Amino acid sequence: MENLEKRLDRLESRLERIEQHLNLAPSAPAEETFAFHTIPPAQESNLPPRQNTATHPLPEAKHDASRSPGGAITRLLGWGGALALVMAAAYLIKLAYDSGWLMLSAPMRVGIAFVCGWALIATGLHLRHKDRHYASLLPAAGVVILFLAIYGAHLHYRLIGSATAASGIILTCGASLWLCRTFASDLYGLFAIAGSYSAPFLLDIPSQPVGRLTLYYSAWSIGFCLYSLLAGRRRYYLLAFYLAVVGFDLLWRQTARQQWQVALIYQFLQLSVFLACTVLFSLRHKRPLDQRAATLHLPILLIFYLLHYSLLHRHLPNLAPWVALAVATAIGFSGQLADRLSKHTSAGGRLILTCFAGLALVHIGYLELTPPLLRPWLALLTLPALLAWTATRHRQLNTDWPLLAAIGMLWLVNFSQVLGKELPTRISGQPILTLLHAVELYAGYALLRNRATVHRLLQGSLIYLGHLAAMAAAWQLLHSSLGVSFAWGLLALTCLGLCLKLHDRVLGHSSLLLFGFSALKVLLHDLAGAAPLVRIGCLLVVGVTFYAGGWLYRYIEKMPPRRP
Numbered sequence: 001m002e003n004l005e006k007r008l009d010r011l012e013s014r015l016e017r018i019e020q021h022l023n024l025a026p027s028a029p030a031e032e033t034f035a036f037h038t039i040p041p042a043q044e045s046n047l048p049p050r051q052n053t054a055t056h057p058l059p060e061a062k063h064d065a066s067r068s069p070g071g072a073i074t075r076l077l078g079w080g081g082a083l084a085l086v087m088a089a090a091y092l093i094k095l096a097y098d099s100g101w102l103m104l105s106a107p108m109r110v111g112i113a114f115v116c117g118w119a120l121i122a123t124g125l126h127l128r129h130k131d132r133h134y135a136s137l138l139p140a141a142g143v144v145i146l147f148l149a150i151y152g153a154h155l156h157y158r159l160i161g162s163a164t165a166a167s168g169i170i171l172t173c174g175a176s177l178w179l180c181r182t183f184a185s186d187l188y189g190l191f192a193i194a195g196s197y198s199a200p201f202l203l204d205i206p207s208q209p210v211g212r213l214t215l216y217y218s219a220w221s222i223g224f225c226l227y228s229l230l231a232g233r234r235r236y237y238l239l240a241f242y243l244a245v246v247g248f249d250l251l252w253r254q255t256a257r258q259q260w261q262v263a264l265i266y267q268f269l270q271l272s273v274f275l276a277c278t279v280l281f282s283l284r285h286k287r288p289l290d291q292r293a294a295t296l297h298l299p300i301l302l303i304f305y306l307l308h309y310s311l312l313h314r315h316l317p318n319l320a321p322w323v324a325l326a327v328a329t330a331i332g333f334s335g336q337l338a339d340r341l342s343k344h345t346s347a348g349g350r351l352i353l354t355c356f357a358g359l360a361l362v363h364i365g366y367l368e369l370t371p372p373l374l375r376p377w378l379a380l381l382t383l384p385a386l387l388a389w390t391a392t393r394h395r396q397l398n399t400d401w402p403l404l405a406a407i408g409m410l411w412l413v414n415f416s417q418v419l420g421k422e423l424p425t426r427i428s429g430q431p432i433l434t435l436l437h438a439v440e441l442y443a444g445y446a447l448l449r450n451r452a453t454v455h456r457l458l459q460g461s462l463i464y465l466g467h468l469a470a471m472a473a474a475w476q477l478l479h480s481s482l483g484v485s486f487a488w489g490l491l492a493l494t495c496l497g498l499c500l501k502l503h504d505r506v507l508g509h510s511s512l513l514l515f516g517f518s519a520l521k522v523l524l525h526d527l528a529g530a531a532p533l534v535r536i537g538c539l540l541v542v543g544v545t546f547y548a549g550g551w552l553y554r555y556i557e558k559m560p561p562r563r564p
């Protein structure tokens with residue numbers, strides 16, 4: 001008994017040390033005095049509410065009016081006011097002067113905009129003690145106005161140089177980071193990002209050197225990536241990348257399509273910043289990229305790939321496939337790099353890897369780098385690749401499906417072209433190609449028929465598609481209608497014989513497809529236009545094979561079902 005008590009004491013001391021190390025040890029509760037007093041009912045209602053001194057909850061922020069039942073109206077009014085202030089600043093910087101009703105010099109208008117921006121920030125800081133959530137709208141609008149003022153002073157009025165503009169943007173981004181941590185508001189960060197990247201569109205400057213636009217967009221991307229790393233929210237750098245890629249592409253196509261070199265360098269810079277931020281975020285916050293986060297990353301990565309390749313294909317057609325392959329490889333392995341450095345396996349990183357592996361296989365490997373005459377022969381290798389995936393121990397369908405879908409699509413498109421004889425006439429040996437499809441389908445079924453981990457639908461698809469390929473090969477190789485009927489009937493009887501030997505009911509049932517097509521061929525083709533002797537021969541072949549098949553099929557019905 002003493003040994004048990006000692007062991008319990010040691011265990012309790014260990015748990016206490018662990019809690020102290022992890023800052024999980026609760027603070028010592030205050031001593032409670034249990035005094036029993038008789039309180040008349042008339043006085044009980046006048047007593048203050050009883051406080052629990054044993055627990056010490058975190059201090060709560062003061063009540064936010066924007067989170068009350070009527071908070072939707074409050075937030076709507078706050079948003080409307082902030083947006084109106086931003087639009088007023090945009091008019092003040094440019095449009096009001098162009099309209100002729102506000103005769104102020106350019107430095108005065110820019111200076112007023114700067115003062116208004118900082119005034120909004122100061123007002124929000126003053127009001128944050130009363131309602132932090134609602135007060136954060138004012139600094140958000142102030143930050144956007146500061147960006148507008150810098151943009152107008154540099155690009156429109158040429159009051160400051162590039163170095164001064166870059167310094168102003170860096171300082172404003174730093175203020176954004178500090179305000180984000182001060183207000184702890186996701187809404188503030190998203191509003192600041194959207195307002196910053198929309199500055200060129202709000203000012204509506206028709207023609208400016210695209211190099212200056214890259215300065216602002218690149219500085220914003222770096223600033224908001226740091227913002228995301230400090231705040232611990234992926235949504236910040238993700239939204240910034242969306243706006244940086246799409247927004248710059250729209251501006252570049254409208255203003256300077258001939259300066260494609262600048263756009264290409266900008267795209268490489270944006271991708272490098274985005275991938276670096278994604279990896280650093282996973283390492284800093286010890287949060288691997290999960291599947292949901294990867295799903296949010298994939299659309300903009302695919303949009304970037306499309307815009308990037310279209311630019312390469314137009315101006316560097318010979319290098320476009322190889323550069324695109326390098327870009328797809330960098331994107332695909334960025335998640336794996338984070339997993340290696342953090343020593344964790346993430347489903348999101350694997351999803352992005354398989355998605356861009358499938359994209360590289362179909363677009364670059366098959367469509368761009370493979371000669372058209374070799375594509376049907378190369379497609380023969382895709383089915384063995386799919387079958388090899390089913391044999392791997394670390395397969396994960398929920399993350400590997402993009403690559404599997406790409407491989408399956410390649411095979412299915414070529415398989416349908418082979419069966420329909422829609423391949424270019426320059427490709428030689430098309431009947432042999434059809435026969436090879438049948439052979440690999442039958443081989444795949446033979447390898448997977450006894451594997452319990454493989455779904456029955458996949459097994460059935462292999463054998464039935466193999467029958468279709470075999471029938472098409474016989475039709476293309478044999479130029480006699482009687483020979484085709486004989487080949488189809490012999491194949492059906494062979495399936496029944498192997499079914500009885502291997503006790504495989506799926507194989508036996510699949511022979512009905514062959515019998516059905518044999519009957520349709522006789523009714524729709526042979527009896528309609530074939531010679532009389534050919535009709536007689538085809539009917540004899542079908543009759544004999546049908547009768548023999550029915551005789552063998554009796555034993556299949558008596559065969560016990562195969563155990564899973």
